[in-house]
Amino acid sequence: MPPPSPHQRPTTVNPAFVLATASATCALIVLDTNVVAVSLPSIARSFHASFADVEWVVSAYMVAFASCLLPAGGLADRVGRKKMLLLGLAVFFLASLGCGAAPTAAALNIARAVKGVGAAMLLTAALAVIANTFHEGPARVRAWAVWGTCMGLATTVAPLVGGVITQWFGWRWIFLLNLPVCAVLAWCASRAIVESRNPKPGPLDLAGSVLFGSALALGIWALIEVPADGLAGWPTVARLLACVLLFAAFVQVQRVRAHAMVDLALFRQPRFVAAVLAMFGYAACAQVMMTFLPLYLQNAFGLSAVAAGVGMLPFALSMVVGPYIGAALGRRVSSMAVLSAGLVLIALGNLLTAWVAGDERYALVALGMIVTGLGAGILNGDTQKAIMACVPPDRTGMASGISTTTRFTAIVTSVGVLGAVLAARTHEAFLAATPVTPEVKTAFDSGFMSRVLAGDTAQATAGLPAAVRATLMSAAHASFASGFAAALGLAAVIAVSIAVGVWLLAGKSEAARMRGAASNG
Numbered sequence: 001m002p003p004p005s006p007h008q009r010p011t012t013v014n015p016a017f018v019l020a021t022a023s024a025t026c027a028l029i030v031l032d033t034n035v036v037a038v039s040l041p042s043i044a045r046s047f048h049a050s051f052a053d054v055e056w057v058v059s060a061y062m063v064a065f066a067s068c069l070l071p072a073g074g075l076a077d078r079v080g081r082k083k084m085l086l087l088g089l090a091v092f093f094l095a096s097l098g099c100g101a102a103p104t105a106a107a108l109n110i111a112r113a114v115k116g117v118g119a120a121m122l123l124t125a126a127l128a129v130i131a132n133t134f135h136e137g138p139a140r141v142r143a144w145a146v147w148g149t150c151m152g153l154a155t156t157v158a159p160l161v162g163g164v165i166t167q168w169f170g171w172r173w174i175f176l177l178n179l180p181v182c183a184v185l186a187w188c189a190s191r192a193i194v195e196s197r198n199p200k201p202g203p204l205d206l207a208g209s210v211l212f213g214s215a216l217a218l219g220i221w222a223l224i225e226v227p228a229d230g231l232a233g234w235p236t237v238a239r240l241l242a243c244v245l246l247f248a249a250f251v252q253v254q255r256v257r258a259h260a261m262v263d264l265a266l267f268r269q270p271r272f273v274a275a276v277l278a279m280f281g282y283a284a285c286a287q288v289m290m291t292f293l294p295l296y297l298q299n300a301f302g303l304s305a306v307a308a309g310v311g312m313l314p315f316a317l318s319m320v321v322g323p324y325i326g327a328a329l330g331r332r333v334s335s336m337a338v339l340s341a342g343l344v345l346i347a348l349g350n351l352l353t354a355w356v357a358g359d360e361r362y363a364l365v366a367l368g369m370i371v372t373g374l375g376a377g378i379l380n381g382d383t384q385k386a387i388m389a390c391v392p393p394d395r396t397g398m399a400s401g402i403s404t405t406t407r408f409t410a411i412v413t414s415v416g417v418l419g420a421v422l423a424a425r426t427h428e429a430f431l432a433a434t435p436v437t438p439e440v441k442t443a444f445d446s447g448f449m450s451r452v453l454a455g456d457t458a459q460a461t462a463g464l465p466a467a468v469r470a471t472l473m474s475a476a477h478a479s480f481a482s483g484f485a486a487a488l489g490l491a492a493v494i495a496v497s498i499a500v501g502v503w504l505l506a507g508k509s510e511a512a513r514m515r516g517a518a519s520n521g
Contacts, residue, residue, distance in 0.1 A: 017188070018129065019130060019146060021185065021189050021192050022126040022193075024150070024188075025089075025185055025189075026151060029119045029123055030151050030155055030158070032115075033065075033158075034158035035158045035162035036058065037159070037290055037293075038294040038309050039162055039165075039174055039305065040054050040294065041295065042171040042305060043108070043171050047104060052225060052227070052228065053105040053106075053109070055224045055415055056112075056224065058291050058412075060109040060110070061112040061119070062116065062411055062415070063220055064114070064115075064117050065116035065119050065408050066116075066412060068120035068213070069401055070261045070262070072123075072125075073128070074261075075204060076124050076125045076128055077128070080195045081128045081195070081196050081197065082129070082189065082194065084125040085193065086186055086190065087121060088122035088125055089122065090118075090186075091115075091121060092118035092119060092122060092178065093118075093183070095114040095117075095118055096175045096176065096178035097176070097179060098111030098115075099111040099112060099115065099172075100174075101172075124401075130143055130144070152319070156313075157316075158290075159308070159313070160306075160313065162305070163305040163308055163309025163310065164305075164309065167304055167306045168306075205257060205259065205260060205261035207253050208250055211250035214246050215242075215243050215246035215247040215250060216412070218246065219239070219416070221239055223417055226424075261401075266390070270506070271336070271386075272399075274386075274501070274506050275336075275339070275386035275387040275390060276387060276403070276406055277502055278342070278343060278379060279383040279387065279410070280409075280410040280498065281346070281379075281495050281498035281502075282343070282375075282376060282380070282410075283406070283407045283408070284411065284494060285346050285350065285414070285491040285492070285494055285498075286346045286379070287376065288410075288411050288418060289491075291411075292419075294309070294312065296481070299477065299480040300357070300477050300484065301362065311362065314369040314373065315369040315370070318369070318370045318373030318374045318377060319374075322342075322373065322375065322376060322377015322378045326342065330382070334506065335389070336505075336506030337503075339386060340502050340503045340506075341375075343379070343495045343499035343502065344499050345375030346375035346376060346379070346495045347493075347495035348492075350488040350489070351488070351489065353368030353372065353488050354485040354486075354489045354492065356368065357481045357482075357484050358478060360481075383403070387402070387403045388403075419487075421487045422486065422487040423483065425482055425483040426479045426482065427483075430479035433478060433479060
């Protein structure tokens, strides 16, 4: 009897164990993506790092992750999903060790970038393993429901887990605790998963991958360094120009290649563009708050890492409730209307939080978090479904890659843009609120505001007289709240603009459908 084909699933597989292993692997990625945000002020204090350094702790990981998702999926189909999963766990393991042992902020950010590469390998391979194990019918529906539940739980508990580990064990253990988890997952994967691969893989689009990743990295670099270099400074202009040129080259490569990483023809469909826009708006205006909310709670309220983690629970828990509201809305209105409604809720929540950010009343801030979280919960599942509904079955892999890449590209872009707004407004508010006495002028060196933004206010004011220090600490808390409010206000404007765009594109798509139906009739 001939051995089974390497891309066929033998009957000896335990589907439940495979699903548990793959879902736990994806949950590890989500947990690691969100858990680090609570530890950013502690990392800043440990390294006396600037705000730009702290932003790169998030952005280095996200840039590498977003850049490698599409090529990692193609590579997994070629070399084998199990092999890619095990290799991804090895990269993730070593990068986590590098993060936990990092002697400087620069070393930490390099390790974070390597970790993003490993995360992209893990996510694409794990999703392919689930799809290959559960082919169709109710079992496939249940499998994706279990996977979605694991992702939701990981997102919900991440801030609290991050706060507990940071405060009780130190921020390095956020990364070091990944080591035994990776070892256990590797053991499970090696025994539970049977190798599978695409028997007819297309060529890898290395040129497209390099161009896209380089363009994204340059764009984020430009945005993160705006507070230091200025928006009109030549370093910023040069980086943004290079970003645009590289992205234009990427689009051109995708147009001419026979096996492109992204099928640009999909973007001729108004509904597909609307769904991708909604995904971008959701990630840029809601998911990015997983980065800025912990900084705000610790800088403006002076909360500990654990308290900040607990303080984020209204946002995380409302994201769990949101999908049920989205499902109820979906039975009454169109999917595009649901997406627009979710974006409007995110805008309203951001505006409410911005309005009360400086009041130092947590209950009001929590109310804003809940509204934003409900909108985010509606969009979390519905954006993915809307994107997949626009493409034929043979293009679902590419559409899923576009969706995930859009999500993480939006987060990292928003970290750069909103971070620049936060920094500029915080600096402006601090200067307006602080009397420039000789003692203050001495303390106010070029790195002072950067350390304040990163959550290292205590170190930034160390050595000053007690009265001066108290004045600067109070001004720092109030000015950070003002900067956070300005960033949220911009996020609200973006969310509303995208909601209008989604609504208009949906109307355009419906009009085209009606014309097609009339001509066929």
